[in-house]
Amino acid sequence: MVLLAVALSVFRESVRDRVFYNLLLFAVLLVGASVLVGQMTAGQDVKIIKDLGLSATSLFGLFIAVFVGIGLVWKEVERRSVYSLIAKPVRRQELVLGKYLGLALTLLVNVSIMAVVLYLLLAYMHWASPPELRSAWEAPATDPALLKVFLLLYVQLLLVTAIALFFSTFSSPMLAAALTFGFYVIGHFNADLKHFDAVVTSTPLVWLLRALYYLLPNLAPFDITAQVVHGQPVPTGYLLMTIAYAVVYIAFLLSAASYIFARRDLK
Amino acid sequence: MSDTRRVRPFVFGLVLATLVVAFVGVQVWRDRVYGEPAPGDSVLYVRSGEALRRLSLSFSPLLADVYWVRAVQYYGGSRLSASTTRRYDLLYPLLDITTSLDPRFNIAYRFGSIFLAENYPGGAGRPDLAIALLEKGFRANPARWQYVQDIGFVYYWWMGDYRHAGEWFTKAADVPGAPWWLRSLAAVTLAQGGDRQSSRRLWQALRETADNDWLRNNANLRLAQLDALDGIDQLTMVVRDFTARSGTIPASWDALVRARLLRGIPLDPTGVPYVLDAGTGEVTVAVESHLNPLPVGSRADRPAR
Numbered sequence: 001m002v003l004l005a006v007a008l009s010v011f012r013e014s015v016r017d018r019v020f021y022n023l024l025l026f027a028v029l030l031v032g033a034s035v036l037v038g039q040m041t042a043g044q045d046v047k048i049i050k051d052l053g054l055s056a057t058s059l060f061g062l063f064i065a066v067f068v069g070i071g072l073v074w075k076e077v078e079r080r081s082v083y084s085l086i087a088k089p090v091r092r093q094e095l096v097l098g099k100y101l102g103l104a105l106t107l108l109v110n111v112s113i114m115a116v117v118l119y120l121l122l123a124y125m126h127w128a129s130p131p132e133l134r135s136a137w138e139a140p141a142t143d144p145a146l147l148k149v150f151l152l153l154y155v156q157l158l159l160v161t162a163i164a165l166f167f168s169t170f171s172s173p174m175l176a177a178a179l180t181f182g183f184y185v186i187g188h189f190n191a192d193l194k195h196f197d198a199v200v201t202s203t204p205l206v207w208l209l210r211a212l213y214y215l216l217p218n219l220a221p222f223d224i225t226a227q228v229v230h231g232q233p234v235p236t237g238y239l240l241m242t243i244a245y246a247v248v249y250i251a252f253l254l255s256a257a258s259y260i261f262a263r264r265d266l267k
Numbered sequence: 268m269s270d271t272r273r274v275r276p277f278v279f280g281l282v283l284a285t286l287v288v289a290f291v292g293v294q295v296w297r298d299r300v301y302g303e304p305a306p307g308d309s310v311l312y313v314r315s316g317e318a319l320r321r322l323s324l325s326f327s328p329l330l331a332d333v334y335w336v337r338a339v340q341y342y343g344g345s346r347l348s349a350s351t352t353r354r355y356d357l358l359y360p361l362l363d364i365t366t367s368l369d370p371r372f373n374i375a376y377r378f379g380s381i382f383l384a385e386n387y388p389g390g391a392g393r394p395d396l397a398i399a400l401l402e403k404g405f406r407a408n409p410a411r412w413q414y415v416q417d418i419g420f421v422y423y424w425w426m427g428d429y430r431h432a433g434e435w436f437t438k439a440a441d442v443p444g445a446p447w448w449l450r451s452l453a454a455v456t457l458a459q460g461g462d463r464q465s466s467r468r469l470w471q472a473l474r475e476t477a478d479n480d481w482l483r484n485n486a487n488l489r490l491a492q493l494d495a496l497d498g499i500d501q502l503t504m505v506v507r508d509f510t511a512r513s514g515t516i517p518a519s520w521d522a523l524v525r526a527r528l529l530r531g532i533p534l535d536p537t538g539v540p541y542v543l544d545a546g547t548g549e550v551t552v553a554v555e556s557h558l559n560p561l562p563v564g565s566r567a568d569r570p571a572r
Contacts, residue, residue: 037336044374048332055329136479138373188324223325230371 002090003098010072010102011109019068019106020113022060027117029056034121046125046141050229053118054149060114061107061157062184068106069164070176072099073261093258100165100254107157115150139231148239149228155246156222160184162253163217169261187219217249314360316367323368331369338362338375342382346389355391358382362400366407373411374479376404380417381485384425389560394425412442413476416449423456423469433457448472467493491536492558499561502533502541502550516548 014020033052037045073096076085085095119142126134126141139145163183167176193213197206221242224234313319323330338361345353362379366372382390384397398418405414419435422428436453439445452472455465467490474486505528509517513526520543523529533541539556543549552558 044332044335048336051328051332055326058325133480185324189321219325225325226328226369226371229328230373232371 002094003101006090006095006098007101007105010099011105014068014103014106019064020110022064023110023113023117026056026060026114030117030121034125046122046137047229049121049125050118050146051225053114053121054146054153054225057111057114057118057150058153058156061111061153062160064107064110065103065157065161066164066177066180068103069161070168070173070180072103072165073168074173074176092262096165096169096258096261097254100161103161104158107154107161111150111154111157115147118146139229143228143231145228145234148234149225152222152224152239152242155243156219159217159219159246159250162250162257166253166257169257169264183217184219187217190216190218191220218245222246311357311360314364316364319364320368327368331365331372334361334365334368335372335375338365338379338382353388355387355393358391359393359396359400363403366400366403370407376401376414377417377479377482380421384421386425394421397421397425410442410444412439412445412449415439415442416476419453419456420469420473424466429456446476463493463496488557492561494536495552495558496561498533498535498541499550499552505529506543506548506550510548516545517543518545519543
């Protein structure tokens with residue numbers, strides 16, 4: 001109950017902070033691009049709209065996850081409203097978890113609306129295209145498999161939010177943002193760490209890098225945009241394994257964040 | 268509220284509007300006096316597709332789209348350029364980057380190879396790079412027999428190398444899922460080389476397997492060019508017949524119409540009149556015809572044996 005109350009208050013605050021204004025920008029970007037790309041891409045407009053819609057969802061979501069995520073705990077401390085909260089029967093762990101769930105709800109609404117807008121635009125493009133043009137598409141315009149991309153994209157954003165929240169429990173907002181972006185970038189280069197033995201001869205270093213490969217968040221597997229846009233299958237087992245990885249990693253980050261925040265001296 | 272207060276926003280708005288008109292006006296004036304700034308040459312700062320793929324994090328499909336749009340605009344801009352020295356030197360790097368960022372970008376391989384292979388100045392005149400691009404596509408997508416067929420086609424049409432063309436059609440036929448007729452196309456190419464009939468079969472095959480309107484239209488254009496070559500052969504015979512009978516080369520198509528050798532002014536498949544050179548009696552398509560220039564010079568202009 002406490003978790004739900006905290007989560008809903010974060011969601012309401014997101015609405016008050018006009019976080020959802022990005023949806024308007026998203027819609028304008030997509031509709032504007034759909035008018036332009038048809039003239040410039042030699043028949044690749046559906047592919048490009050899909051790429052653009054999914055990338056924009058990822059990018060806007062990333063900014064929300066990082067910039068709202070780092071402020072979740074910090075704002076309460078900075079405004080000193082945290083004192084009135086911890087004076088109530090709310091444990092610090094519940095506060096951290098509730099904040100996280102609130103932002104997860106904000107991201108869910110955001111990603112869902114973006115998915116609906118993208119599907120509406122693609123449905124229009126399907127309707128406006130002659131059958132012979134549609135037959136040349138690698139995947140249908142309103143391909144249900146796009147939902148798989150949105151799902152993994154959302155789960156990836158949940159992981160990034162957990163990273164941002166974790167850093168925000170013990171560092172300044174600027175540092176937390178820099179570290180979160182750093183982890184996001186590393187998360188996409190992660191696979192290189194595993195194969196460093198090809199360029200490094202020192203065995204301890206190779207083992208250290210391999211350990212980092214397993215310890216740092218691996219975000220590359222969450223990106224299945226290219227496969228789905230080209231009509232390639234994505235096995236359900238792959239989706240489940242990737243989601244399971246995220247769930248365990250998020251659980252670890254939230255546990256660590258709760259532990260650190262519970263022991264933090266707020267005086 | 269006093270009148271002054273009510274008028275102030277209006278005056279302020281008017282001043283702003285006047286300033287906007289003023290700075291736009293000064294810019295227009297300066298451009299008229301000193302000329303508009305010339306558009307800069309296209310520049311490719313990063314040429315490594317692999318480096319860009321890594322830098323793009325999870326946005327490589329979108330970046331591939333950006334490079335694809337650049338490639339299409341670069342090709343179109345160069346092709347339509349009024350300059351006598353059209354440049355296509357960035358075309359291959361752009362296509363290479365596009366396909367490195369998104370190795371499944373089917374149309375980038377198929378269109379790109381056409382842009383690269385087409386004779387200069389209509390294209391880059393680099394069939395070797397077209398083949399390199401298609402080979403890269405086949406390495407990334409081993410089930411795509413179309414890329415192997417397209418390599419055979421580049422050898423056939425743009426290089427006139429029928430032995431290699433036949434070999435590549437055979438390789439395409441060996442790819443699981445490839446259509447049966449590729450094997451007969453390979454046999455015909457090896458046996459008959461590049462006569463017009465086998466060229467027509469090849470283009471018909473390409474039209475039937477085209478997975479895009481642009482490829483289909485390109486095949487239709489080539490088929491119309493082959494029809495125009497047939498028409499030119501027939502008209503040349505008529506001109507020779509007239510010359511043999513009258514002892515002079517006809518001055519125009521009207522002379523042949525009056526001699527009842529033609530029913531009217533002969534039109535090419537796009538509806539534009541053929542051109543008769545009154546000095547040499549040579550027949551060709553008009554400069555303004557979409558079929559110009561015809562694929563003369565390659566063996567594809569030979570009639571069927």
